[in-house]
Amino acid sequence: MRIAVIGASGRMGKNLIIATNETDGVSLGAAIVRSDSSLVGADAGEIAGIGKLGVSATASLADSVADFDVLIDFTTPSLTLENAAFCAEHNKAIVVGTTGLNNAEKTQLASYAEKTSVVFAPNMSIGVNLTLKLLSTAAQILGDDYDVEIVEAHHRHKVDSPSGTALRMGEVVAEALGRDLKECAVYGREGQIGPRTQKEIGFETIRAGDVVGEHSVWFATEGERIEIVHKASSRMTFAKGAVRAANWLEGKAAGLYDMQDVLNLK
Incomplete structure (x- = not known):
């Protein structure tokens, strides 16, 4: 599974890049930063402090649409819904760790899960x-x-x-x-x-x-x-869980899943 990390220059984004690099069965396909960031074009591995990975940061999902299979999103409710709509339209899976979604936003997210596979959990640990x-x-x-x-x-x-x-x-x-x-x-x-x-x-x-x-x-x-x-004690615990969820989504049918599904706890 090729993973895209949005918000790649943030604290969670950097941890997600590191966790992806350390996990078997997945690879970093794309890293997205803000369109006005000076890091557009920088190597994602260098952004995360682990050396070159050969993946250049882009300014939007559209710029990376051919480079990933699943998006990991820990952003904001409004941006997450925009990204989920993009993933549904382009047949990309998405892992959502964003918190603070209200009931209407959760319903909207569930509607995108009718078209693509979505893991949504308030905590990925x-x-x-x-x-x-x-x-x-x-x-x-x-x-x-x-x-x-x-x-x-x-x-x-x-x-x-x-x-x-x-x-x-x-x-x-x-x-x-x-x-x-x-x-x-x-x-x-x-x-x-x-x-x-x-x-x-x-x-x-x-x-x-x-x-x-x-x-x-x-x-x-x-x-x-x-x-x-x-x-x-570290955001890495959430990052590792999210990467595990992304890997689990390979081959899954469209639908709304959570970490209980990923860990077979139901």
Whole structure:
């Protein structure tokens, strides 16, 4: 599989170039930077700090359309949808790690999956996706007797809150407990709010420094508390997961997949 990385000069883009170069069965076919970037024409490997790879950065997907089979996109919701539309039109697969998509944007992304294969997940980490499986199992066993609280922390530059991963964790727990997260979620607490209700799922958000990503889910009752925790110390964990997803897409029919599909956890 020939992979295209968009946003190749950014922190995640550089990690994706490195991860692609280190993964068997895939190769870097294209690297896209902003059209006004001074790096247009530069070698993608040198942009990522690993030496020449023989792939020159381009200013648009259109400039690289013949050079890749699957696009990895960790950009912004609006740009991701533009890129997904391009991939659907040109029969290219796409892996989407972008967070912050609203329900309408997710629906639009799903419409493109009718024409091409799409992996979309709020977190590409293999460890996080195993954690989701553990959360579902824990919630089914513990049931309504345990209060559920989700605490997440990220770097100061993250623009969406709670994180897409935290929301997905809440969805997984709610589904296992037979609840609708839209009805039971509580985002932060302040003032005289009264005692906690039995079926609410609470979210707390921390934004500070350079935290890559930390998520902790509490199941608490009288006398004990269980915590399921995932901590990411490097963006490379997300990059490696995304490249694994890109490789998995080879030969897959059009459709909307997630990392649970990629890792055979369903």
